[in-house]
Amino acid sequence: MPKVLQIMARNEKYILLALGGNAFQTKGEIGTTENYWKNAYRAADTIVKIVKEGYKVAITHGNGPQVGVILEWMERSKDRIPPLAMDIAGAMTQGWLGYLLMQSIHNTLIKEGVKDSVKGVVAIVNQVLVSKDDPAWQNPTKYVGSYYDEEEAKKLAAEKGWVIKKDPRGGYRRVVPSPDPKANVEVGAVKKLISEGWIVIASGGGGIPVIQESDGTLKGVEAVIDKDLAGEVLATNLEVGTFVILTDVDGAYLNFGKPDQKKLDVVTVSEMEKYYKEGHFKAGSMGPKVLAAIRFIKHGGKKALIGHLKNGYEVIKGESGTMIVPD
Numbered sequence: 001m002p003k004v005l006q007i008m009a010r011n012e013k014y015i016l017l018a019l020g021g022n023a024f025q026t027k028g029e030i031g032t033t034e035n036y037w038k039n040a041y042r043a044a045d046t047i048v049k050i051v052k053e054g055y056k057v058a059i060t061h062g063n064g065p066q067v068g069v070i071l072e073w074m075e076r077s078k079d080r081i082p083p084l085a086m087d088i089a090g091a092m093t094q095g096w097l098g099y100l101l102m103q104s105i106h107n108t109l110i111k112e113g114v115k116d117s118v119k120g121v122v123a124i125v126n127q128v129l130v131s132k133d134d135p136a137w138q139n140p141t142k143y144v145g146s147y148y149d150e151e152e153a154k155k156l157a158a159e160k161g162w163v164i165k166k167d168p169r170g171g172y173r174r175v176v177p178s179p180d181p182k183a184n185v186e187v188g189a190v191k192k193l194i195s196e197g198w199i200v201i202a203s204g205g206g207g208i209p210v211i212q213e214s215d216g217t218l219k220g221v222e223a224v225i226d227k228d229l230a231g232e233v234l235a236t237n238l239e240v241g242t243f244v245i246l247t248d249v250d251g252a253y254l255n256f257g258k259p260d261q262k263k264l265d266v267v268t269v270s271e272m273e274k275y276y277k278e279g280h281f282k283a284g285s286m287g288p289k290v291l292a293a294i295r296f297i298k299h300g301g302k303k304a305l306i307g308h309l310k311n312g313y314e315v316i317k318g319e320s321g322t323m324i325v326p327d
Ligand code: ADP
Pocket: 019, 020, 021, 022, 062, 246, 247, 248, 249, 251, 252, 253, 254, 255, 256, 280, 281, 282, 284, 285, 286, 287
């Protein structure tokens, strides 16, 4: 292990920060270039505040809304330009959002007069390994891309071999599997960059899902990996002390949405596991965040935090959000 990392290992001041899909496209926004920059600078503000307090930060982010946009572009122009595969769309979003973060963090570091406290900011295109034997392949659950009527949906299913299901939000949509992330392929490069003082943006959108053949070669697959679960794999591998998940709700709740809902404050990993098993956290949204937090602590992490993006700084200081700690 590089020397700097050894010193930082499991240090609470060494953070992996996961930004939710809403970090870049907030509710009610149509997603203009201006919207994207404004939101990137908002995230950069939080990140630079943390850097100023002597924290080392690596960043990951969601990409649901952006993959949705790319799939729709491809759908609308398919008569002229052949649509590309989903793994390629995922790679595009890593460049798209990685660039926004790189530049906004770089500029904010300059504005705040702390540019020299880091080597620089870099986003890497990142593959994440999933298993060919994952049970998720038998049961695709993640809705992606455009909405179709029933007839169109049936045609596409026959033509492309897609699995199409009725989306509770209306219409028919393609569903893809969401296999469990096993390893971050480029983690060695991420570690090296961080140990040399770079702020690194990695595992964007949960990483580009790939499977490994017996000869070691990799192949992209049509799936999506949950970014919080992939974030945990990265956080554990980097041996950060703190894993922070910022989203659009101010913490994890028991009985969420019911009159007796209760926000969790500081919870031990065993308590959280009990609540998780009781089904308090919805699959596909809060569920994977809580599961990622549980895994992180069980893998030796010191604290996992879940909170609202707009209070990012307070969440990291432990003044807002839900904190999951070892027993
Ligand atoms: P992100 O894009 O940040 O990953 P998600 O939409 O996947 O955001 O997850 C956040 C959402 O989880 C919240 O907006 C909230 O509606 C939902 N949610 C489901 N169960 C809970 C719960 N028990 N406590 C808090 N939020 C929950």
